[in-house]
Amino acid sequence: MTRIRIVIWIFGAVFLLLAFGLLNLEVIHSGRYRELGRRNCVRLLPENGCRGKIFDRNGFIIADSKLSYDLMILPQDSIEQDKIIIAASRILGKSEKDLRRTFKSNYISISVPVAIAKNIDIKDAIALDELKVDLPAITIQPNPLRHYPQKRLASHVLGYVNEIDHWRLTKLEDYGYNTKDIVGFGGVEEKYDYYLRQEEGGVSFEVDHRGKLVRTLGFRPPVNGKDIQLTLDIRIQKIVEESLGNKKGAVVIMDPYSGEIIAMASSPAFDPEVFAEKDNASINNLVSNPGSPLVNRAISSAYPAGSIFKVIVATAGLENKKIKGSTSFLCQGSVRVGGREFKCWNTHGLQDLAGALQHSCNVYFYKTGLLVGAQALHDYAQKFGLSRTTSLELPYEVPGFIPSPIWRKINRFKSWFDGDTANLSIGQGDVAVTPIQITRMMAVFANNGYLVYPCLTKSIDGRDMTRLRKKAEKLNLKQENINIIREGLRRVANEEGGTGSVFATLPVSVAGKTGTAQAPPKQPHAWFAGYFPYKNPKYVICVLLEHGGPGYYSCLVGKQIIEQMAKDGLI
Amino acid sequence: MRNTTLFILIIALVICVLGVLSIYSSTYQKEGRIWETIYQRQILWIILGLLLFTIISNISYRRFWDWTYLLYGLAVLFLALVFLLGVVRLGAQRWLKLGWFNFQPSEFAKLAITIFLARYFSGKSSDDFHLLSEKFGVFRGLIMPLFFIGIPLFLIIEQPDLGTGMILFIIFISMLYMTNVKLRYIVSFLVVIILPLPFMWHLLRDYQKERLMVFLNPNIDPLGAGYTVIQSKIAIGSGGFFGKGWLSGTQSQLHFLPESHTDFIFATFSEEWGFLGAVFVLFLYYLLIRQGLIIAQRTNDSFGKLLAFGISFMLFIQVAINVAMNMGLAPIVGIPLPLMSYGGSSVFVTFIALGILVNINKQRAVF
Numbered sequence: 026m027t028r029i030r031i032v033i034w035i036f037g038a039v040f041l042l043l044a045f046g047l048l049n050l051e052v053i054h055s056g057r058y059r060e061l062g063r064r065n066c067v068r069l070l071p072e073n074g075c076r077g078k079i080f081d082r083n084g085f086i087i088a089d090s091k092l093s094y095d096l097m098i099l100p101q102d103s104i105e106q107d108k109i110i111i112a113a114s115r116i117l118g119k120s121e122k123d124l125r126r127t128f129k130s131n132y133i134s135i136s137v138p139v140a141i142a143k144n145i146d147i148k149d150a151i152a153l154d155e156l157k158v159d160l161p162a163i164t165i166q167p168n169p170l171r172h173y174p175q176k177r178l179a180s181h182v183l184g185y186v187n188e189i190d191h192w193r194l195t196k197l198e199d200y201g202y203n204t205k206d207i208v209g210f211g212g213v214e215e216k217y218d219y220y221l222r223q224e225e226g227g228v229s230f231e232v233d234h235r236g237k238l239v240r241t242l243g244f245r246p247p248v249n250g251k252d253i254q255l256t257l258d259i260r261i262q263k264i265v266e267e268s269l270g271n272k273k274g275a276v277v278i279m280d281p282y283s284g285e286i287i288a289m290a291s292s293p294a295f296d297p298e299v300f301a302e303k304d305n306a307s308i309n310n311l312v313s314n315p316g317s318p319l320v321n322r323a324i325s326s327a328y329p330a331g332s333i334f335k336v337i338v339a340t341a342g343l344e345n346k347k348i349k350g351s352t353s354f355l356c357q358g359s360v361r362v363g364g365r366e367f368k369c370w371n372t373h374g375l376q377d378l379a380g381a382l383q384h385s386c387n388v389y390f391y392k393t394g395l396l397v398g399a400q401a402l403h404d405y406a407q408k409f410g411l412s413r414t415t416s417l418e419l420p421y422e423v424p425g426f427i428p429s430p431i432w433r434k435i436n437r438f439k440s441w442f443d444g445d446t447a448n449l450s451i452g453q454g455d456v457a458v459t460p461i462q463i464t465r466m467m468a469v470f471a472n473n474g475y476l477v478y479p480c481l482t483k484s485i486d487g488r489d490m491t492r493l494r495k496k497a498e499k500l501n502l503k504q505e506n507i508n509i510i511r512e513g514l515r516r517v518a519n520e521e522g523g524t525g526s527v528f529a530t531l532p533v534s535v536a537g538k539t540g541t542a543q544a545p546p547k548q549p550h551a552w553f554a555g556y557f558p559y560k561n562p563k564y565v566i567c568v569l570l571e572h573g574g575p576g577y578y579s580c581l582v583g584k585q586i587i588e589q590m591a592k593d594g595l596i
Numbered sequence: 597m598r599n600t601t602l603f604i605l606i607i608a609l610v611i612c613v614l615g616v617l618s619i620y621s622s623t624y625q626k627e628g629r630i631w632e633t634i635y636q637r638q639i640l641w642i643i644l645g646l647l648l649f650t651i652i653s654n655i656s657y658r659r660f661w662d663w664t665y666l667l668y669g670l671a672v673l674f675l676a677l678v679f680l681l682g683v684v685r686l687g688a689q690r691w692l693k694l695g696w697f698n699f700q701p702s703e704f705a706k707l708a709i710t711i712f713l714a715r716y717f718s719g720k721s722s723d724d725f726h727l728l729s730e731k732f733g734v735f736r737g738l739i740m741p742l743f744f745i746g747i748p749l750f751l752i753i754e755q756p757d758l759g760t761g762m763i764l765f766i767i768f769i770s771m772l773y774m775t776n777v778k779l780r781y782i783v784s785f786l787v788v789i790i791l792p793l794p795f796m797w798h799l800l801r802d803y804q805k806e807r808l809m810v811f812l813n814p815n816i817d818p819l820g821a822g823y824t825v826i827q828s829k830i831a832i833g834s835g836g837f838f839g840k841g842w843l844s845g846t847q848s849q850l851h852f853l854p855e856s857h858t859d860f861i862f863a864t865f866s867e868e869w870g871f872l873g874a875v876f877v878l879f880l881y882y883l884l885i886r887q888g889l890i891i892a893q894r895t896n897d898s899f900g901k902l903l904a905f906g907i908s909f910m911l912f913i914q915v916a917i918n919v920a921m922n923m924g925l926a927p928i929v930g931i932p933l934p935l936m937s938y939g940g941s942s943v944f945v946t947f948i949a950l951g952i953l954v955n956i957n958k959q960r961a962v963f
Binding site: 058 | 625770773776827829830831832833834836837847850852870871874875878879885886889892893912916919923
């Protein structure tokens with residue numbers, strides 16, 4: 026009987042086929058189905074921790090979290106829902122129709138509370154919470170929201186928080202970041218986001234096919250972010266920001282020995298809270314503002330150095346033994362270099378190095394620069410930390426730029442002329458520096474020859490960061506050379522005819538250098554960099570006013586700051 | 597041959613036990629008294645089924661030769677009664693309420709028709725090894741039996757229960773094949789049936805059309821008609837190699853899988869026992885059906901041979917279609933998994949069928 030044999034074979038084949046079907050479902054594609062099954066029945070009711078606080082060096086709070094309240098409804102009972110919506114519309118002053126619409130658009134499933142009003146006033150929240158006795162489906166969900174009690178203060182150092190964007194998400198996905206996460210943008214908020222960010226906790230529970238709760242699977246308490254203490258002193262920061270006012274520019278005040286940033290301001294500033302509160306009109310305003318208030322001008326914008334650069338030219342000349350402190354050049358208002366007339370801003374006559382610094386004489390430094398040579402100038406600028414980032418703990422620092430003959434040859438296919446050296450000697454041409462770099466350079470003279478690494482953090486989560494900082498670098502400058510330059514810097518601020526003589530009237534003795542960096546066709550940038558008190562420097566200061574005119578205007582701002590600090594007993 | 601009896605009994609019991617475990621698990625978290633007792637009822641059905649098995653296996657299967665027309669008549673009568681006073685459940689009228697027992701006549705009809713066909717195609721005397729059908733022409737070999745099958749088939753399809761109707765039809769075709777009806781008759785008959793099928797589309801009920809469409813692509817309507825297929829595939833697939841463990845299947849416990857204790861018991865089982873368990877069960881069914889075929893091969897009596905084959909085929913086709921539909925490889929039809937699915941009618945009929953099978957094996961030795 027052959028037909029029964031055929032049937033036996035067919036049966037065997039069908040069973041084999043079924044077994045293969047099982048293999049396909051349960052072994053090969055098992056992971057996918059397991060995930061689908063899990064998604065069927067596990068829900069999470071999130072609860073947020075607070076983002077870490079940020080303190081200043083004295084423990085004043087600069088950034089913390091405040092609670093915002095969301096009104097939520099547990100959609101189990103539709104009659105109760107109606108009652109809640111009617112009550113909520115009365116208390117919140119919103120129309121029932123709107124609330125119903127929000128309810129509908131936010132509805133996920135019967136077990137998940139629906140937010141019908143976000144960010145409600147605390148008084149309303151309390152009023153609604155009282156209704157809970159009769160209407161148990163009301164839930165007032167407290168939501169921590171980033172809060173900056175000092176408002177705009179140090180906004181550039183802090184940055185702001187916002188919903189993660191696509192670019193950051195692709196970068197940070199592997200570190201456990203998700204879409205819709207709130208992350209830091211710019212400043213400390215971004216740099217230390219990993220420490221500051223809270224861990225979401227919540228209740229995970231199992232639901233059945235109708236979305237009804239079956240049992241709670243577990244509760245993970247939310248974890249608050251780690252607190253960070255900065256080196257900023259908000260009292261000084263406040264003075265700095267008030268003095269800077271709405272002038273476009275930046276101010277940095279630093280401890281010359283440790284490199285701790287005491288104050289860092291950039292103007293125009295912004296209110297970081299508008300991002301946390303999702304105030305879209307204000308955000309658009311900030312983003313489209315031609316004054317770029319979101320840019321931290323102290324580190325993220327480079328400007329020509331102007332006469333400030335003469336300090337480096339002088340050091341290079343002394344160290345390379347091309348000039349001595351007593352070397353004098355005659356200034357007749359201009360000098361001819363390579364067939365072109367290079368002007369000084371005045372006619373200074375014969376003067377030595379200290380005098381040349383005091384008067385910021387261009388001719389003296391044209392001549393010195395030509396003696397030293399362009400490459401050596403470039404090397405000294407690098408030695409002082411220019412044209413590279415300072416390793417400050419803030420994102421988006423720019424390195425700036427110092428040109429050199431070799432660079433010119435390679436990148437521009439042009440030769441370097443003496444005229445270029447002359448231009449470099451007064452910090453013009455392609456020179457681009459940031460206020461933080463200039464602060465650091467000036468600190469070398471305040472602390473007698475050490476290049477410090479600027480820093481902003483004192484401690485993270487209670488752990489002292491000072492020991493982890495990079496050690497200041499000794500530049501091996503001759504003390505006598507430093508003294509000559511210090512004398513020049515002192516004269517700038519204290520002697521009659523010094524470009525910074527406005528400081529002379531202060532109770533605190535200041536030393537420093539002004540700069541007027543040409544930026545045609547607009548007004549020049551005004552620089553002042555110095556340290557005070559002169560004898561035992563406590564602070565290095567750098568003021569930059571973007572297109573603020575001659576360096577004199579920066580001196581005025583600097584003076585106002587130091588005056589106020591002295592008045593408040595902060596020096 | 598005592599060994600064969602024992603073998604069949606043991607396999608059937610193991611399958612039953614696994615079935616009860618799965619029924620218990622699938623109703624474990626359901627509330628209400630009916631659910632709590634449902635596995636106990638299944639145990640009761642199995643015990644009664646065993647009783648029937650013992651009785652039937654001791655009645656000579658030749659007696660069924662005599663009772664054929666009685667059984668056939670009863671089957672048609674029950675099916676007709678379903679029409680008049682059947683219980684409507686799940687949108688279909690398939691059950692007769694007999695006191696506390698909901699009897700499903702279509703289950704009974706499957707067996708009755710198998711017996712009927714076996715008799716129709718074989719000689720009366722047990723000494724007659726030859727099948728009558730070898731001499732049959734088109735009329736006696738095809739049209740007459742089709743007429744007899746047509747009556748219950750029509751009643752079942754009208755319930756509506758396309759699945760059982762289809763199974764009856766496939767049993768019919770397979771019996772034709774086994775009785776050596778000329779192949780060209782069968783083929784031309786099938787062609788005549790299949791060709792107008794596309795035109796029959798609008799004769800199908802809406803839910804049947806939907807099920808066929810959903811079988812082709814379950815994601816057409818993931819929350820409606822496609823829901824069951826998707827959930828069943830998730831249940832089986834999420835079991836993985838070793839399964840989630842007894843009482844730990846989320847798909848069935850949290851009711852994502854509908855009918856998890858009846859038609860989709862295989863998915864429930866696979867979720868908790870994994871690939872290993874599912875393949876084991878398939879293997880048990882294979883052994884059981886193979887045993888039936890071996891009996892059919894050994895039996896010389898043409899009635900016994902056909903009957904043994906018919907019973908094996910009846911089991912096979914139910915297992916194959918049910919498992920395939922659980923895996924989303926066949927459209928969803930209301931066919932239980934013999935011995936595993938909850939349901940008295942199915943358990944009884946299967947045990948009776950196994951009893952007959954065992955008896956055929958015993959009698960063989962007598963002749």
